[in-house]
Amino acid sequence: MTIHMTRRDFLNGMLLGAGALLLELPAPRSLFAQSHPLPGFGGTGDYASSNGNTAAVINAFKKIESGDYASLIGDAVDTGETYDLVIVGGGLSGLGAAYEFNTSSAKQAKCLILENHPIFGGAAKRNEFLVQGERLIGPQASNAFGVIDRPGIPGYDIYSELGIPTEFEYGDLPSGLKPLEFDSTNFGYRLWFDSKSIGHYYAGQEKDSPGKWVSGFWENKLAGTPYPEKVRKAFLTWKNISDRQYDGSDYSRWLDSMTYKDYLEKILKLDPEITKYADPVLASVVGLGCDVISAYAARQVSMPGFPEFQGHRSLRNSHWHSFPGGNDAFARCLMKALIPDAIEGSKSFEDIHNGRVRFPVLDRGTNKVRLRLGSSVVRVEQGNSSVLGKNVTVTYLQEGRLYRLKARTVVMACGGRLSRKVVSGLPVSHAEAYAQFHVSPILVANVALTNWRFLYQLGLTACKWSGGFGFGCNIRKPMHIGDYRPPLHPDKPTLLTFYISFHQPGLPIEEQGESGRKRLLSTSYAEFEALIIGQMKQLFSGGGFQEDSDIAGIVLNRWTYAYVNPQPGFYFSKDSTPAPRDIIRKPFGRIAFAHAELNGHQHWVAAVDEGRRAAKQAIELLQ
Helix, strand or coil, rough: CCCCHHHHHHHHHHHCCCCCCCCCCCCHHHHHHCCCCCCCCCCCCHCCCCCEEEEEEECCCCCHHHHHCCCHHHHHCEEEEEEEEEEECHHHHHHHHHHHHHHHCCCCCEEEEECCCCCCCCCEEEEEEEEEEEEEEEEEECCEECCCCCCCCHHHHHHHHHHCCCCECCCCCCCCCCCCCCCCCHHHHCCCCCCCCCCEEECCCCCCCEEEEECCCCCCCCCCCCCCCHHHHHHHHHHHHCCCCCCCCHHHHHHHHCCCCHHHHCCCCHHHHHHHHHHHHHHHHHHCHHHHHHHEHHHCCCCCCCCCCCCCHHHHEEEHCCCCCCHHHHHHHHHHHHHHCCCCCCCCCHHHHHHHHHHHHCCCCCCCEEEEEECCCEEEEEEHCCCCCCEEEEEEEECCEEEEEEEEEEEEECCCCHHHHHHHHCCHHHHHHHHCCCEEEEEEEEEEECCHHHHHHHHHCCEECCCCCCCCEECCCEEEECCCCCCCCCCCEEEEEEEECCCCCCCHHHHHHHHHHHHHHCCHHHHHHHHHHHHHHHHHHHHHHHHHHHHHEEEEEEEEEEECCCCCCCCCCCCCCCCCCHHCCCCCCCCCCCHHHHHCCCHHHHHHHHHHHHHHHHHHHHC
Protein backbone atom coordinates (compact mmCIF):
# COMPACT_ATOMS: atom_id res chain seq x y z
CA MET A 1 0.00 0.00 0.00
CA THR A 2 1.29 3.46 -0.88
CA ILE A 3 0.92 6.08 1.84
CA HIS A 4 0.52 9.63 0.53
CA MET A 5 2.41 12.06 2.73
CA THR A 6 2.72 15.78 2.22
CA ARG A 7 6.04 17.54 2.66
CA ARG A 8 4.58 19.31 5.72
CA ASP A 9 3.75 15.93 7.27
CA PHE A 10 7.25 14.73 6.59
CA LEU A 11 9.05 17.81 7.89
CA ASN A 12 7.00 18.01 11.06
CA GLY A 13 7.77 14.35 11.56
CA MET A 14 11.45 15.14 11.60
CA LEU A 15 10.86 17.24 14.70
CA LEU A 16 10.18 13.99 16.54
CA GLY A 17 13.58 12.67 15.56
CA ALA A 18 17.06 14.04 15.96
CA GLY A 19 16.11 17.44 14.57
CA ALA A 20 18.04 17.15 11.30
CA LEU A 21 16.26 17.52 8.00
CA LEU A 22 16.88 14.06 6.52
CA LEU A 23 15.02 14.18 3.26
CA GLU A 24 15.23 10.46 2.48
CA LEU A 25 13.39 8.98 5.47
CA PRO A 26 9.68 8.12 5.27
CA ALA A 27 7.22 8.47 8.15
CA PRO A 28 3.53 7.59 8.55
CA ARG A 29 1.14 10.50 7.99
CA SER A 30 -1.10 9.65 10.92
CA LEU A 31 1.51 10.86 13.42
CA PHE A 32 1.40 14.47 12.30
CA ALA A 33 -2.20 15.70 12.32
CA GLN A 34 -2.39 19.32 13.47
CA SER A 35 -5.49 21.26 14.41
CA HIS A 36 -3.87 24.38 15.89
CA PRO A 37 -2.98 26.97 13.23
CA LEU A 38 0.43 27.92 14.64
CA PRO A 39 2.54 24.74 14.77
CA GLY A 40 4.69 24.05 11.78
CA PHE A 41 8.21 23.11 10.80
CA GLY A 42 10.69 25.40 12.58
CA GLY A 43 13.94 24.38 10.91
CA THR A 44 16.99 23.09 12.74
CA GLY A 45 19.52 24.45 15.21
CA ASP A 46 19.20 26.88 18.09
CA TYR A 47 16.30 28.80 16.55
CA ALA A 48 14.12 25.83 15.66
CA SER A 49 11.65 26.42 18.51
CA SER A 50 11.37 30.17 17.99
CA ASN A 51 10.17 31.09 14.51
CA GLY A 52 8.21 34.33 14.70
CA ASN A 53 5.95 34.88 17.70
CA THR A 54 5.46 31.51 19.35
CA ALA A 55 2.09 30.15 20.45
CA ALA A 56 3.12 30.55 24.11
CA VAL A 57 3.96 34.23 23.61
CA ILE A 58 0.73 34.92 21.72
CA ASN A 59 -1.39 33.13 24.31
CA ALA A 60 0.28 34.98 27.19
CA PHE A 61 -0.38 38.34 25.51
CA LYS A 62 -4.05 37.44 24.96
CA LYS A 63 -4.39 36.73 28.67
CA ILE A 64 -2.65 39.99 29.53
CA GLU A 65 -5.10 41.86 27.29
CA SER A 66 -8.10 40.15 28.86
CA GLY A 67 -6.85 40.76 32.42
CA ASP A 68 -6.63 37.07 33.29
CA TYR A 69 -3.47 37.52 35.39
CA ALA A 70 -4.79 40.40 37.52
CA SER A 71 -6.29 38.14 40.19
CA LEU A 72 -3.24 35.84 40.21
CA ILE A 73 -0.51 38.43 40.80
CA GLY A 74 -0.70 37.98 44.58
CA ASP A 75 0.08 34.27 44.21
CA ALA A 76 3.31 34.86 42.30
CA VAL A 77 6.40 33.20 43.73
CA ASP A 78 8.86 35.77 45.07
CA THR A 79 12.32 34.90 43.74
CA GLY A 80 13.96 37.13 46.35
CA GLU A 81 16.00 38.81 43.61
CA THR A 82 16.69 42.53 43.27
CA TYR A 83 18.42 44.01 40.23
CA ASP A 84 19.62 47.50 39.52
CA LEU A 85 18.01 47.26 36.09
CA VAL A 86 15.46 44.89 34.64
CA ILE A 87 15.01 45.05 30.88
CA VAL A 88 11.75 43.74 29.47
CA GLY A 89 12.54 42.36 26.03
CA GLY A 90 15.65 40.73 24.58
CA GLY A 91 15.44 42.12 21.06
CA LEU A 92 17.85 44.67 19.63
CA SER A 93 16.47 47.49 21.82
CA GLY A 94 16.78 45.38 24.95
CA LEU A 95 20.25 44.19 24.05
CA GLY A 96 21.23 47.77 23.24
CA ALA A 97 20.00 48.85 26.67
CA ALA A 98 21.98 46.04 28.30
CA TYR A 99 25.09 46.99 26.33
CA GLU A 100 24.88 50.59 27.59
CA PHE A 101 24.32 49.37 31.15
CA ASN A 102 27.21 46.94 30.89
CA THR A 103 29.66 49.63 29.79
CA SER A 104 28.39 52.66 31.74
CA SER A 105 27.07 51.45 35.11
CA ALA A 106 28.98 50.72 38.28
CA LYS A 107 31.07 47.54 38.25
CA GLN A 108 28.95 45.84 40.91
CA ALA A 109 25.60 46.79 39.31
CA LYS A 110 23.42 43.92 38.13
CA CYS A 111 20.99 43.65 35.23
CA LEU A 112 18.42 41.05 34.17
CA ILE A 113 16.83 40.79 30.73
CA LEU A 114 13.43 39.06 30.67
CA GLU A 115 12.73 37.72 27.18
CA ASN A 116 9.46 35.95 26.38
CA HIS A 117 10.76 33.86 23.46
CA PRO A 118 12.98 30.75 23.60
CA ILE A 119 15.98 32.70 22.24
CA PHE A 120 17.14 36.32 22.22
CA GLY A 121 17.02 38.65 19.22
CA GLY A 122 13.39 39.71 18.91
CA ALA A 123 12.64 40.02 15.19
CA ALA A 124 16.39 39.77 14.48
CA LYS A 125 16.52 35.99 14.42
CA ARG A 126 17.34 33.34 11.82
CA ASN A 127 15.86 30.17 10.35
CA GLU A 128 18.27 27.31 9.73
CA PHE A 129 17.85 24.34 7.41
CA LEU A 130 19.96 21.33 6.54
CA VAL A 131 19.24 20.34 2.93
CA GLN A 132 21.25 17.65 1.16
CA GLY A 133 24.11 18.24 3.58
CA GLU A 134 24.10 22.03 3.12
CA ARG A 135 23.44 24.33 6.08
CA LEU A 136 21.23 27.23 4.95
CA ILE A 137 20.43 30.33 7.01
CA GLY A 138 17.70 32.88 6.29
CA PRO A 139 16.21 35.89 8.11
CA GLN A 140 13.09 35.61 10.24
CA ALA A 141 12.30 39.31 9.81
CA SER A 142 14.70 42.20 10.61
CA ASN A 143 16.96 42.42 7.63
CA ALA A 144 19.55 44.47 5.70
CA PHE A 145 22.09 47.02 6.84
CA GLY A 146 24.53 49.53 5.47
CA VAL A 147 28.24 49.39 6.24
CA ILE A 148 29.11 52.05 8.83
CA ASP A 149 32.80 52.66 8.32
CA ARG A 150 33.49 56.23 9.41
CA PRO A 151 32.71 58.54 12.33
CA GLY A 152 29.70 60.78 11.97
CA ILE A 153 27.44 58.08 10.54
CA PRO A 154 24.68 57.09 13.00
CA GLY A 155 25.61 53.81 14.65
CA TYR A 156 29.35 54.08 14.00
CA ASP A 157 30.36 53.59 17.63
CA ILE A 158 28.35 50.42 18.22
CA TYR A 159 29.19 49.03 14.77
CA SER A 160 32.92 49.43 15.33
CA GLU A 161 32.88 48.41 19.01
CA LEU A 162 31.15 45.14 18.14
CA GLY A 163 33.74 44.38 15.46
CA ILE A 164 31.26 44.14 12.59
CA PRO A 165 33.16 43.74 9.30
CA THR A 166 33.14 46.44 6.65
CA GLU A 167 33.92 44.09 3.77
CA PHE A 168 32.23 40.79 2.94
CA GLU A 169 32.81 37.73 0.79
CA TYR A 170 30.11 36.30 -1.44
CA GLY A 171 29.79 33.10 -3.42
CA ASP A 172 29.85 33.33 -7.22
CA LEU A 173 28.16 31.42 -9.99
CA PRO A 174 30.59 28.96 -11.58
CA SER A 175 32.05 29.87 -14.94
CA GLY A 176 30.07 28.66 -17.90
CA LEU A 177 26.70 29.66 -16.45
CA LYS A 178 24.83 32.69 -17.72
CA PRO A 179 25.38 35.74 -15.51
CA LEU A 180 22.63 36.79 -13.09
CA GLU A 181 22.35 39.70 -10.70
CA PHE A 182 21.47 39.16 -7.04
CA ASP A 183 20.06 41.55 -4.47
CA SER A 184 22.37 41.12 -1.49
CA THR A 185 20.12 43.27 0.73
CA ASN A 186 17.02 41.05 0.49
CA PHE A 187 14.89 44.19 0.25
CA GLY A 188 16.29 46.24 -2.64
CA TYR A 189 14.30 44.31 -5.23
CA ARG A 190 11.15 45.16 -3.26
CA LEU A 191 12.01 48.83 -3.57
CA TRP A 192 13.94 50.14 -6.58
CA PHE A 193 16.83 47.83 -7.36
CA ASP A 194 16.38 47.16 -11.07
CA SER A 195 18.05 44.57 -13.28
CA LYS A 196 17.23 42.00 -15.92
CA SER A 197 17.31 39.36 -13.17
CA ILE A 198 14.29 40.91 -11.43
CA GLY A 199 11.05 39.91 -13.10
CA HIS A 200 7.59 41.46 -12.89
CA TYR A 201 4.92 38.85 -13.50
CA TYR A 202 1.57 39.70 -15.09
CA ALA A 203 -1.14 37.06 -15.01
CA GLY A 204 -3.07 36.22 -18.16
CA GLN A 205 -6.29 38.12 -18.77
CA GLU A 206 -8.37 34.99 -19.38
CA LYS A 207 -8.78 31.99 -17.13
CA ASP A 208 -5.93 29.49 -17.61
CA SER A 209 -4.21 31.82 -20.07
CA PRO A 210 -0.44 32.05 -19.54
CA GLY A 211 1.06 35.02 -17.80
CA LYS A 212 4.13 36.94 -18.93
CA TRP A 213 7.40 38.06 -17.37
CA VAL A 214 8.82 41.55 -17.84
CA SER A 215 12.35 42.35 -16.68
CA GLY A 216 14.22 45.64 -16.59
CA PHE A 217 11.04 47.35 -15.39
CA TRP A 218 12.53 50.81 -14.92
CA GLU A 219 15.47 50.52 -17.28
CA ASN A 220 13.14 49.73 -20.18
CA LYS A 221 10.61 52.37 -19.09
CA LEU A 222 7.90 49.77 -18.41
CA ALA A 223 8.05 48.40 -21.96
CA GLY A 224 6.15 45.13 -22.24
CA THR A 225 3.94 45.81 -19.22
CA PRO A 226 0.15 45.90 -19.63
CA TYR A 227 -0.04 49.50 -18.41
CA PRO A 228 -1.37 52.01 -20.96
CA GLU A 229 1.03 54.70 -22.17
CA LYS A 230 -0.52 57.36 -19.91
CA VAL A 231 0.12 55.25 -16.81
CA ARG A 232 3.67 54.40 -17.91
CA LYS A 233 4.43 58.11 -18.14
CA ALA A 234 2.97 58.57 -14.65
CA PHE A 235 5.31 55.87 -13.31
CA LEU A 236 8.33 57.61 -14.80
CA THR A 237 7.17 60.99 -13.49
CA TRP A 238 6.82 59.47 -10.04
CA LYS A 239 10.33 58.03 -10.11
CA ASN A 240 12.08 61.05 -11.60
CA ILE A 241 10.53 64.01 -9.74
CA SER A 242 13.29 66.47 -8.85
CA ASP A 243 11.34 69.46 -7.56
CA ARG A 244 10.20 70.00 -3.99
CA GLN A 245 6.44 70.48 -3.87
CA TYR A 246 6.47 72.85 -0.89
CA ASP A 247 8.69 75.88 -0.24
CA GLY A 248 8.06 76.37 3.48
CA SER A 249 10.75 75.91 6.09
CA ASP A 250 8.62 73.22 7.75
CA TYR A 251 8.86 70.83 4.81
CA SER A 252 9.10 67.69 6.96
CA ARG A 253 6.13 68.69 9.11
CA TRP A 254 4.15 69.46 5.93
CA LEU A 255 4.85 65.97 4.60
CA ASP A 256 3.80 64.51 7.96
CA SER A 257 0.44 66.28 7.67
CA MET A 258 -0.84 63.97 4.91
CA THR A 259 -0.86 60.34 3.79
CA TYR A 260 1.39 59.17 0.99
CA LYS A 261 -1.73 58.46 -1.08
CA ASP A 262 -2.82 62.10 -0.79
CA TYR A 263 0.69 63.23 -1.64
CA LEU A 264 0.73 61.06 -4.78
CA GLU A 265 -2.76 61.77 -6.00
CA LYS A 266 -3.53 65.29 -4.73
CA ILE A 267 -0.11 66.95 -4.68
CA LEU A 268 1.65 65.17 -7.55
CA LYS A 269 -1.61 64.50 -9.46
CA LEU A 270 -0.49 60.98 -10.34
CA ASP A 271 -2.70 58.16 -11.59
CA PRO A 272 -4.20 55.91 -8.84
CA GLU A 273 -2.37 52.99 -10.47
CA ILE A 274 0.81 54.41 -8.94
CA THR A 275 -0.73 54.22 -5.48
CA LYS A 276 -1.87 50.67 -6.14
CA TYR A 277 1.64 49.65 -7.20
CA ALA A 278 3.22 51.41 -4.22
CA ASP A 279 0.87 49.91 -1.60
CA PRO A 280 2.59 46.53 -1.11
CA VAL A 281 6.04 48.09 -1.50
CA LEU A 282 5.41 50.53 1.35
CA ALA A 283 3.64 47.85 3.40
CA SER A 284 6.69 45.59 3.16
CA VAL A 285 8.79 48.16 5.04
CA VAL A 286 6.28 49.95 7.34
CA GLY A 287 3.45 47.44 7.52
CA LEU A 288 0.57 49.20 5.74
CA GLY A 289 -0.05 51.02 2.48
CA CYS A 290 -0.26 54.54 1.09
CA ASP A 291 -3.78 55.33 2.33
CA VAL A 292 -2.80 55.45 6.01
CA ILE A 293 0.98 56.00 6.14
CA SER A 294 2.49 59.48 6.51
CA ALA A 295 4.12 60.93 3.41
CA TYR A 296 7.09 61.79 5.63
CA ALA A 297 7.46 58.10 6.49
CA ALA A 298 7.36 57.24 2.78
CA ARG A 299 10.19 59.68 2.19
CA GLN A 300 12.15 58.18 5.10
CA VAL A 301 12.05 54.71 3.54
CA SER A 302 13.11 55.95 0.09
CA MET A 303 9.82 55.87 -1.78
CA PRO A 304 9.81 57.89 -5.03
CA GLY A 305 8.13 61.24 -5.54
CA PHE A 306 10.59 63.35 -3.56
CA PRO A 307 13.66 65.25 -4.82
CA GLU A 308 15.78 63.36 -2.27
CA PHE A 309 14.89 60.00 -3.87
CA GLN A 310 17.99 58.10 -4.98
CA GLY A 311 16.20 54.99 -6.14
CA HIS A 312 18.13 51.89 -6.99
CA ARG A 313 21.36 53.89 -7.30
CA SER A 314 21.78 53.91 -3.52
CA LEU A 315 20.74 50.28 -3.08
CA ARG A 316 23.13 48.95 -5.71
CA ASN A 317 26.13 50.35 -3.91
CA SER A 318 28.27 47.71 -2.26
CA HIS A 319 27.80 49.21 1.22
CA TRP A 320 24.30 47.65 1.47
CA HIS A 321 24.24 44.06 2.68
CA SER A 322 22.26 41.46 4.58
CA PHE A 323 23.78 38.80 6.79
CA PRO A 324 22.56 35.25 6.07
CA GLY A 325 20.13 35.45 9.01
CA GLY A 326 19.34 39.12 8.52
CA ASN A 327 20.14 41.31 11.51
CA ASP A 328 20.53 38.32 13.82
CA ALA A 329 24.30 38.89 13.55
CA PHE A 330 23.95 42.19 15.43
CA ALA A 331 21.95 40.46 18.16
CA ARG A 332 24.55 37.71 18.44
CA CYS A 333 27.45 40.20 18.60
CA LEU A 334 25.67 42.17 21.33
CA MET A 335 25.05 38.98 23.30
CA LYS A 336 28.70 37.93 22.96
CA ALA A 337 29.76 41.36 24.25
CA LEU A 338 27.42 41.05 27.24
CA ILE A 339 28.19 37.41 28.11
CA PRO A 340 31.48 36.40 26.42
CA ASP A 341 30.84 32.65 26.62
CA ALA A 342 27.18 32.90 25.54
CA ILE A 343 28.18 31.68 22.06
CA GLU A 344 30.77 29.00 21.36
CA GLY A 345 34.15 30.07 20.03
CA SER A 346 36.24 33.20 20.08
CA LYS A 347 35.25 36.85 19.73
CA SER A 348 35.86 36.74 15.98
CA PHE A 349 32.86 37.66 13.87
CA GLU A 350 33.05 34.27 12.13
CA ASP A 351 32.77 32.36 15.41
CA ILE A 352 29.99 34.60 16.70
CA HIS A 353 28.00 34.06 13.52
CA ASN A 354 28.55 30.31 13.24
CA GLY A 355 28.79 29.15 16.87
CA ARG A 356 26.07 27.47 18.89
CA VAL A 357 24.40 29.32 21.73
CA ARG A 358 25.32 28.11 25.22
CA PHE A 359 21.91 28.46 26.83
CA PRO A 360 22.90 27.41 30.39
CA VAL A 361 25.25 30.38 30.82
CA LEU A 362 22.73 33.06 29.82
CA ASP A 363 21.07 33.24 33.26
CA ARG A 364 24.19 32.44 35.28
CA GLY A 365 24.28 34.19 38.65
CA THR A 366 27.82 35.53 38.22
CA ASN A 367 26.96 37.49 35.07
CA LYS A 368 26.76 41.27 35.33
CA VAL A 369 23.98 40.98 32.74
CA ARG A 370 21.72 37.93 32.92
CA LEU A 371 19.20 36.80 30.30
CA ARG A 372 16.14 34.77 31.33
CA LEU A 373 14.35 33.19 28.36
CA GLY A 374 10.74 32.07 28.11
CA SER A 375 9.71 34.77 30.60
CA SER A 376 6.63 36.81 29.68
CA VAL A 377 6.27 39.93 31.83
CA VAL A 378 2.65 40.44 32.91
CA ARG A 379 2.95 43.43 35.27
CA VAL A 380 5.44 46.19 36.08
CA GLU A 381 4.48 48.24 39.14
CA GLN A 382 6.21 51.14 40.92
CA GLY A 383 6.93 50.57 44.61
CA ASN A 384 4.06 51.61 46.88
CA SER A 385 2.08 52.48 43.74
CA SER A 386 4.12 55.69 43.63
CA VAL A 387 6.60 56.94 41.06
CA LEU A 388 8.70 58.05 44.04
CA GLY A 389 9.13 54.49 45.23
CA LYS A 390 12.66 53.09 45.26
CA ASN A 391 11.71 49.72 43.80
CA VAL A 392 9.70 48.40 40.89
CA THR A 393 8.00 45.01 41.15
CA VAL A 394 8.18 42.93 38.00
CA THR A 395 5.92 39.89 37.65
CA TYR A 396 6.52 37.40 34.87
CA LEU A 397 5.22 34.07 33.62
CA GLN A 398 7.60 31.18 33.08
CA GLU A 399 6.53 27.62 32.28
CA GLY A 400 2.97 28.31 33.42
CA ARG A 401 3.89 29.81 36.79
CA LEU A 402 4.04 33.43 37.94
CA TYR A 403 7.18 34.85 39.59
CA ARG A 404 8.05 38.29 40.90
CA LEU A 405 11.26 40.15 41.62
CA LYS A 406 12.43 43.67 42.41
CA ALA A 407 14.22 46.22 40.26
CA ARG A 408 15.61 49.63 41.10
CA THR A 409 14.89 50.68 37.52
CA VAL A 410 13.17 49.15 34.49
CA VAL A 411 13.55 49.61 30.74
CA MET A 412 10.52 48.51 28.73
CA ALA A 413 12.28 47.38 25.57
CA CYS A 414 9.30 45.45 24.26
CA GLY A 415 6.71 46.73 21.83
CA GLY A 416 4.31 49.49 22.81
CA ARG A 417 1.30 47.16 22.78
CA LEU A 418 2.77 45.19 25.66
CA SER A 419 4.17 48.18 27.55
CA ARG A 420 0.85 49.97 27.77
CA LYS A 421 -0.83 46.80 29.06
CA VAL A 422 1.62 45.72 31.76
CA VAL A 423 2.92 48.99 33.23
CA SER A 424 0.62 49.70 36.16
CA GLY A 425 -0.58 53.28 36.65
CA LEU A 426 0.68 54.46 33.28
CA PRO A 427 0.13 58.26 33.11
CA VAL A 428 -2.66 59.58 30.92
CA SER A 429 -0.06 61.33 28.75
CA HIS A 430 1.70 58.04 27.99
CA ALA A 431 -1.53 56.08 27.56
CA GLU A 432 -2.88 58.63 25.08
CA ALA A 433 0.43 58.68 23.23
CA TYR A 434 0.53 54.89 22.99
CA ALA A 435 -3.00 54.98 21.56
CA GLN A 436 -1.43 56.70 18.54
CA PHE A 437 0.88 53.73 17.91
CA HIS A 438 -0.86 51.53 15.35
CA VAL A 439 0.85 48.23 14.64
CA SER A 440 0.41 45.67 11.89
CA PRO A 441 1.62 42.09 11.34
CA ILE A 442 3.81 40.50 8.72
CA LEU A 443 4.55 36.95 7.63
CA VAL A 444 8.06 36.04 6.54
CA ALA A 445 8.34 32.66 4.85
CA ASN A 446 11.63 30.96 4.06
CA VAL A 447 11.27 28.21 1.47
CA ALA A 448 14.21 25.78 1.41
CA LEU A 449 14.84 24.62 -2.15
CA THR A 450 16.76 21.54 -3.21
CA ASN A 451 17.64 23.51 -6.35
CA TRP A 452 16.65 26.71 -8.14
CA ARG A 453 17.04 25.54 -11.73
CA PHE A 454 13.51 26.78 -12.50
CA LEU A 455 14.56 30.35 -11.64
CA TYR A 456 17.76 30.01 -13.62
CA GLN A 457 15.77 28.88 -16.66
CA LEU A 458 13.67 32.05 -16.36
CA GLY A 459 16.78 34.18 -15.90
CA LEU A 460 15.54 35.46 -12.54
CA THR A 461 16.77 35.80 -8.96
CA ALA A 462 13.90 37.98 -7.66
CA CYS A 463 10.35 38.67 -8.75
CA LYS A 464 7.29 40.80 -8.07
CA TRP A 465 3.64 40.36 -8.94
CA SER A 466 0.20 41.67 -8.05
CA GLY A 467 -3.14 40.04 -7.35
CA GLY A 468 -1.78 36.88 -5.78
CA PHE A 469 -0.43 35.80 -2.40
CA GLY A 470 2.23 38.26 -1.30
CA PHE A 471 3.91 40.47 -3.85
CA GLY A 472 7.58 39.45 -4.09
CA CYS A 473 10.23 36.86 -3.33
CA ASN A 474 13.92 36.36 -4.00
CA ILE A 475 17.03 34.27 -3.56
CA ARG A 476 20.28 35.88 -2.50
CA LYS A 477 23.91 35.60 -3.39
CA PRO A 478 25.24 33.70 -0.36
CA MET A 479 27.48 35.64 2.02
CA HIS A 480 30.40 33.44 3.08
CA ILE A 481 31.38 33.74 6.74
CA GLY A 482 34.11 31.46 8.06
CA ASP A 483 33.11 27.87 7.37
CA TYR A 484 29.56 28.89 6.42
CA ARG A 485 29.95 28.69 2.65
CA PRO A 486 26.77 27.55 0.90
CA PRO A 487 27.14 27.02 -2.85
CA LEU A 488 25.73 29.25 -5.57
CA HIS A 489 24.60 26.95 -8.37
CA PRO A 490 21.13 26.42 -9.86
CA ASP A 491 21.34 22.71 -9.07
CA LYS A 492 22.28 23.23 -5.40
CA PRO A 493 20.09 24.13 -2.37
CA THR A 494 19.18 27.70 -1.51
CA LEU A 495 16.45 29.71 0.25
CA LEU A 496 13.59 31.62 -1.37
CA THR A 497 12.23 34.34 0.96
CA PHE A 498 8.75 35.89 0.94
CA TYR A 499 7.69 39.02 2.90
CA ILE A 500 3.88 39.02 3.09
CA SER A 501 1.97 42.01 4.50
CA PHE A 502 -1.72 42.24 5.34
CA HIS A 503 -2.62 45.77 4.28
CA GLN A 504 -6.22 46.38 3.25
CA PRO A 505 -6.58 49.81 1.61
CA GLY A 506 -9.76 51.62 2.51
CA LEU A 507 -10.09 50.37 6.08
CA PRO A 508 -9.15 52.57 9.07
CA ILE A 509 -5.56 52.13 10.18
CA GLU A 510 -6.28 50.27 13.43
CA GLU A 511 -8.83 48.03 11.74
CA GLN A 512 -6.28 47.05 9.09
CA GLY A 513 -3.85 45.90 11.77
CA GLU A 514 -6.43 43.95 13.74
CA SER A 515 -7.88 42.32 10.63
CA GLY A 516 -4.41 41.35 9.46
CA ARG A 517 -3.55 39.80 12.82
CA LYS A 518 -6.74 37.78 12.78
CA ARG A 519 -5.88 36.38 9.38
CA LEU A 520 -2.26 35.72 10.35
CA LEU A 521 -3.23 33.75 13.45
CA SER A 522 -6.30 31.94 12.14
CA THR A 523 -4.67 30.57 8.99
CA SER A 524 -3.09 27.15 9.49
CA TYR A 525 0.40 26.17 8.45
CA ALA A 526 -1.07 23.92 5.76
CA GLU A 527 -3.22 26.74 4.36
CA PHE A 528 -0.31 29.17 4.18
CA GLU A 529 1.86 26.44 2.67
CA ALA A 530 -0.75 25.82 -0.02
CA LEU A 531 -0.95 29.54 -0.82
CA ILE A 532 2.83 29.81 -1.14
CA ILE A 533 3.11 26.71 -3.30
CA GLY A 534 0.17 27.81 -5.45
CA GLN A 535 1.86 31.16 -6.03
CA MET A 536 5.13 29.44 -6.92
CA LYS A 537 3.35 27.18 -9.41
CA GLN A 538 1.78 30.17 -11.13
CA LEU A 539 5.07 32.02 -11.28
CA PHE A 540 7.57 29.30 -12.00
CA SER A 541 5.92 26.41 -13.84
CA GLY A 542 7.25 27.85 -17.08
CA GLY A 543 10.77 27.34 -15.75
CA GLY A 544 10.14 23.71 -14.84
CA PHE A 545 9.23 24.12 -11.16
CA GLN A 546 8.14 20.86 -9.53
CA GLU A 547 6.73 21.11 -6.02
CA ASP A 548 7.60 17.61 -4.84
CA SER A 549 11.23 17.63 -5.92
CA ASP A 550 12.20 21.30 -5.61
CA ILE A 551 10.89 22.22 -2.13
CA ALA A 552 12.64 20.76 0.91
CA GLY A 553 10.77 22.66 3.61
CA ILE A 554 8.96 25.86 4.55
CA VAL A 555 9.30 27.84 7.77
CA LEU A 556 6.65 30.45 8.56
CA ASN A 557 7.61 33.37 10.81
CA ARG A 558 4.41 35.03 12.07
CA TRP A 559 5.00 38.46 13.59
CA THR A 560 1.79 39.76 15.12
CA TYR A 561 3.01 43.30 15.93
CA ALA A 562 5.83 43.61 13.43
CA TYR A 563 5.63 47.19 12.22
CA VAL A 564 4.52 50.44 13.75
CA ASN A 565 2.44 52.26 11.12
CA PRO A 566 3.40 55.96 11.27
CA GLN A 567 0.24 57.84 10.35
CA PRO A 568 0.14 61.58 9.60
CA GLY A 569 1.20 63.45 12.73
CA PHE A 570 3.26 60.57 14.12
CA TYR A 571 6.57 62.39 13.72
CA PHE A 572 5.70 66.04 14.36
CA SER A 573 2.10 65.95 15.69
CA LYS A 574 -0.77 67.84 14.12
CA ASP A 575 -0.61 70.83 16.46
CA SER A 576 1.73 72.38 19.02
CA THR A 577 1.58 69.38 21.38
CA PRO A 578 4.52 66.95 21.53
CA ALA A 579 4.51 64.07 19.07
CA PRO A 580 3.44 60.74 20.61
CA ARG A 581 6.90 59.23 20.31
CA ASP A 582 8.48 62.17 22.18
CA ILE A 583 6.08 61.65 25.07
CA ILE A 584 6.96 57.95 25.31
CA ARG A 585 10.68 58.77 25.39
CA LYS A 586 10.13 60.45 28.78
CA PRO A 587 10.46 58.08 31.77
CA PHE A 588 7.54 57.34 34.04
CA GLY A 589 9.11 57.37 37.47
CA ARG A 590 11.73 54.63 37.50
CA ILE A 591 10.54 53.13 34.21
CA ALA A 592 12.01 54.15 30.82
CA PHE A 593 10.71 53.07 27.42
CA ALA A 594 12.71 51.87 24.43
CA HIS A 595 11.69 50.19 21.20
CA ALA A 596 12.37 50.73 17.51
CA GLU A 597 8.74 51.75 16.99
CA LEU A 598 9.65 55.16 18.39
CA ASN A 599 11.71 55.86 15.29
CA GLY A 600 8.79 55.20 12.94
CA HIS A 601 11.03 53.59 10.34
CA GLN A 602 12.32 50.54 12.21
CA HIS A 603 15.90 49.42 11.65
CA TRP A 604 18.72 47.97 13.73
CA VAL A 605 20.52 51.25 14.49
CA ALA A 606 17.30 52.91 15.68
CA ALA A 607 16.45 49.90 17.86
CA VAL A 608 19.86 49.84 19.56
CA ASP A 609 19.95 53.63 19.96
CA GLU A 610 16.52 53.71 21.63
CA GLY A 611 17.68 51.03 24.04
CA ARG A 612 20.88 52.87 24.88
CA ARG A 613 19.01 56.13 25.41
CA ALA A 614 16.57 54.48 27.82
CA ALA A 615 19.42 52.75 29.69
CA LYS A 616 21.13 56.11 30.21
CA GLN A 617 17.89 57.42 31.69
CA ALA A 618 17.75 54.43 34.02
CA ILE A 619 21.40 54.78 35.06
CA GLU A 620 20.78 58.41 36.03
CA LEU A 621 18.12 57.18 38.46
CA LEU A 622 20.66 54.85 40.06
CA GLN A 623 23.06 57.68 40.98
